[in-house]
Amino acid sequence: MEIGEGLMMLGKYIGAGLAMGIGAIGPGIGEGRIGASAMEAMARQPEMIGTLTTRMILADAIAETTGIYSLVIAFMILLVV
Amino acid sequence: MKISLTKPDKIFLGTVFAGYISVMIYMLVTGYKFQLEGVGQRWIYQLPFGEGPMSRINPLTVIMTWVIMALIIFISTRVKVFKIIPGRKQSLLEVAMEYVYDLVEDSVSKKEFVRPIFNIAASIFLFVLLSNIVGSFPGINAIPTDGGGFKITILSDTWYAPTSDLNMNLMLAGFVFVMSHAFSIKAKGFKSWAKSFFEPAWPMFPMNVIGEIAKPVSHSLRLFGNIMGGGILILIIGYLAKYFIVPAALWGIFGLFFGAIQALIFTILTIAYISSLID
Numbered sequence: 001m002e003i004g005e006g007l008m009m010l011g012k013y014i015g016a017g018l019a020m021g022i023g024a025i026g027p028g029i030g031e032g033r034i035g036a037s038a039m040e041a042m043a044r045q046p047e048m049i050g051t052l053t054t055r056m057i058l059a060d061a062i063a064e065t066t067g068i069y070s071l072v073i074a075f076m077i078l079l080v081v
Numbered sequence: 082m083k084i085s086l087t088k089p090d091k092i093f094l095g096t097v098f099a100g101y102i103s104v105m106i107y108m109l110v111t112g113y114k115f116q117l118e119g120v121g122q123r124w125i126y127q128l129p130f131g132e133g134p135m136s137r138i139n140p141l142t143v144i145m146t147w148v149i150m151a152l153i154i155f156i157s158t159r160v161k162v163f164k165i166i167p168g169r170k171q172s173l174l175e176v177a178m179e180y181v182y183d184l185v186e187d188s189v190s191k192k193e194f195v196r197p198i199f200n201i202a203a204s205i206f207l208f209v210l211l212s213n214i215v216g217s218f219p220g221i222n223a224i225p226t227d228g229g230g231f232k233i234t235i236l237s238d239t240w241y242a243p244t245s246d247l248n249m250n251l252m253l254a255g256f257v258f259v260m261s262h263a264f265s266i267k268a269k270g271f272k273s274w275a276k277s278f279f280e281p282a283w284p285m286f287p288m289n290v291i292g293e294i295a296k297p298v299s300h301s302l303r304l305f306g307n308i309m310g311g312g313i314l315i316l317i318i319g320y321l322a323k324y325f326i327v328p329a330a331l332w333g334i335f336g337l338f339f340g341a342i343q344a345l346i347f348t349i350l351t352i353a354y355i356s357s358l359i360d
Contacts, residue, residue, distance in 0.1 A: 061346050065299065068306035075313070079120065 016074040023070025030063035101219070120313060123246070124223045124231040141223055141241045142249055149211050149243065181206055184349060188356045191268060198355055201260060202348050205253060209244055210344035213308060216242025217315075217336015238316060239336070245309040247301065254297035257351050265358035277358075300350055307343045311335035 038056040042049050086094070128136045160171045167175060185199045220240035223231045243249045266274045278289045315335050 057342060058346060058349065061342050065303050068303060068310065071310045072302060072306040075310070079122070 012077055016077045019070050019077065020074040023073075024067050027064045027067035031060050034059045034063060120316060122225055124225050139246055139248065142243050142246045145212070145215070145241050146243045146249065149208060149215065152211055153207055177206075178203055181348060185352055188352055190356070190360055194264060194268065194359060198264070198352060201257075201355075202352050205257070205351055206344055206348040209253070209304070209347050210341060212243045213340025213344055214337060215240045216245060216308060216312060217332045217340055219332075239312055239332075242308055242312065244304055245312055247305045250301035250305045251297070253347075254301035257300065257354060258293075258297040261355040261358045264355055268359045296354055300347070300354070304343055304347050307339060311339055 034056060038052055042052055045052075123139055124141055126138050126140050128138065130136065156170075156174075160168075160174060163171060181203050182199050185195055185202055189195050189198055216239050218240055219238070221233060221235055222238035222241050223233050224238075226232050262274070265277075269277070279286055280289070312335075315332065
C-alpha cells in the first residue's frame with residue numbers, strides 16, 4: 001500500500017469517527033432535556049403519563065434528526081467516497 | 082392484553098416461524114459462514130440509452146415498491162365490508178385510521194380541507210409503515226458484484242426497504258411539498274399565497290424561499306438516515322453474533338419500533354407542513 005493511499009484511509013476513518021462522535025453531542029443533550037422535562041411533568045400529573053410518553057418519544061425522534069444527519073455523512077465518508 | 086388468534090392465523094404464523102427456524106438449523110448444520118459483504122451498496126441497473134441522471138434505475142426499489150402497494154391492496158380487500166360490530170382486522174385498521182384522522186382534525190383549522198389532507202396523510206402513513214416493517218425482517222436482497230452484475234442473498238440481509246433509498250423519500254417529500262403549496266393556493270388564493278413569500282418585509286424573500294426548500298430536504302433525509310442506519314446497524318451487529326437469525330431483538334428495536342415511530346413522524350410532519358401553509 002502506498003503512503004498516499006494509507007493517508008487517505010486514515011483521513012476517512014478519523015473523519016467518519018469525528019463526524020459521528022461530535023454530531024451525537026447535540027442530540028444527546030436535547031434528548032436528555034426532553035426526558036428530564038417529561039419526568040417532571042409526569043411526577044406533577046401522574047394521570048397524564050400515557051399522553052406524555054407518546055409526545056416525549058415524538059419529540060425525541062425529532063431532536064435526533066441532526067444526529068441522523070451526521071450518521072448519513074459518516075456513512076457517505078466511509079462507503080461512497 | 083390477551084391476544085387470541087384464529088386457526089388460519091396460527092397456521093400462517095407457524096409456517097413462517099418454522100421456515101425461519103429450519104433455515105437457521107440448516108445454516109448451523111452446514112457450517113454456513115455469514116460474510117459481511119455489500120454493506121450500504123445498491124444494485125444499480127444502467128439503462129441502454131444515454132448517460133446522465135435519469136439513465137440509471139435502482140431495480141430493487143421499484144420491485145419492493147410494487148410489492149408493498151400489492152400488500153396494501155391485499156389488506157384493503159380483506160376488510161372491504163365494514164360491519165357495525167368490527168372484527169379484529171377491521172378494528173386494528175380503524176384504530177390506526179382514527180389516530181391519523183384525529184391528528185389531522187386537531188391541526189387543520191379549515192373544515193373542508195380535513196378530508197383530502199387525511200387521505201394524503203393516511204396513504205403516506207400506510208406505505209411508509211409497511212415498508213419500514215418489511216425492512217426489519219431477514220429476507221431476500223441483492224448486492225452488486227465487481228463485474229457490474231448482481232448476487233442474490235437469502236437470509237443474510239433484511240428485505241430491501243424502499244424507504245432506505247433516498248430517491249423514494251425525496252419523491253414522497255417532494256409530493257408533500259407540491260401538495261402543500263397547491264392546498265395553499267386553493268385556500269388563500271394566488272395573490273395572498275405569493276404575498277406570503279414577502280412576509281414580514283420584501284428583503285426576507287430569499288430567506289423564505291430557502292426555508293421552503295429546506296423542508297423537503299430535512300423531511301426526506303430524516304427518514305432515509307433512520308431506516309438506512311438501522312439496517313446497517315442490524316447487519317453489523319448480526320455479523321458480530323455470527324448468525325443473522327440469532328439477534329432477533331434487534332429486528333424489534335431497529336425495525337418495528339423505530340420504523341413505526343419514523344412513519345408516524347413522517348405523517349405528523351406532512352400534516353404540519355400542509356396545515357401551516359393553509360392558515
